Amino acid sequence: MGSDLKHNGSSRELEVPVIDLQGSRGERRSVVVQQIRSACVEWGLFQVINHDISPALMKKMFQVAKEFFDLPTEEKWKYSSSERTTTVDLFHGYGTKEFGTKGALDQGDQLRHRTLPLSARAYEQWPSHPPSFREIEEEFTQEHHKLKEHLFELISESLNLRSSFLNDFFGKDYAQTFLINHYLASVEQTPSMGLQNHSDICALTVLMQSVSGLQVMKDGEWVSVEPIQDAFAVNLGDQFEVCTVSLVPSLFPCRF
DSSP: OBOSOOOOOOOOOOOOOEEEOTTTTTTTHHHHHHHHHHHHHHTSEEEEESOSSOHHHHHHHHHHHHHHHTSOHHHHGGGBSSSOOSSOOSSSEEEEEEEEETTEEEEEEEEEEEEESGGGOOGGGSOOSSTTHHHHHHHHHHHHHHHHHHHHHHHHHHTTSOTTHHHHHHGGGOOEEEEEEEOOOOSSOOSOSSOOSOOOSSSEEEEOOSSSOOEEEETTEEEEOOOOTTOEEEEEOHHHHHHHHHHSTTSSOOOO
16 A cells, blocks of 8 residues: 555556445445455455544544644644654654655654553643644544444454454454654655555554545555545555454455
């Protein structure tokens, strides 16, 4: 998965699956489970709509995030976990990154918080400007966690396991990380903008997009994951690949 825009000459039009979660707790559950199974096997990534996180809350989260990154640099560095440097602490607080590997350059700002378990929260790294940021992040991550639990249930059933299996499997060791990537405007031509191609090290990434750029590898081609209003992109990470290969061999191909 990458946001360094790559283009291919294929005439095929490939579109990432979009799954409507409406009715997934009731009459449409079996249909949604089958759709998720197909998306996981064939893509490793899909988008979900009608997921029960309110569009109003999503809009508020976007807005306070934008207001935070619009702050002066010195103000943002107050929420860093370390002394100011040119590289980001990949796990805590605010930071910037600008480093190159594989002939490309990563650039951007990040704000990253451990939000679960509650004992891992470092509130001193949660912005107090804008004033509503912390309250909105609390609500958003709580609703985000509920969505994750529901997705874990549906993915478990798609594996022909009991619905609680994955939630039980991760259990008390489950950790939620809240991450905002702020990609900078490119001032010159570089091989990469934002992030290079990579896999996510977590189990599941549930991503709210605001701009185009996200891409996923499908059958040797980079396919754009275009933002959909009020949708989330759901990406299976490395941990899911490992645990599904270990628990249910050969069900999920190694896509990431």
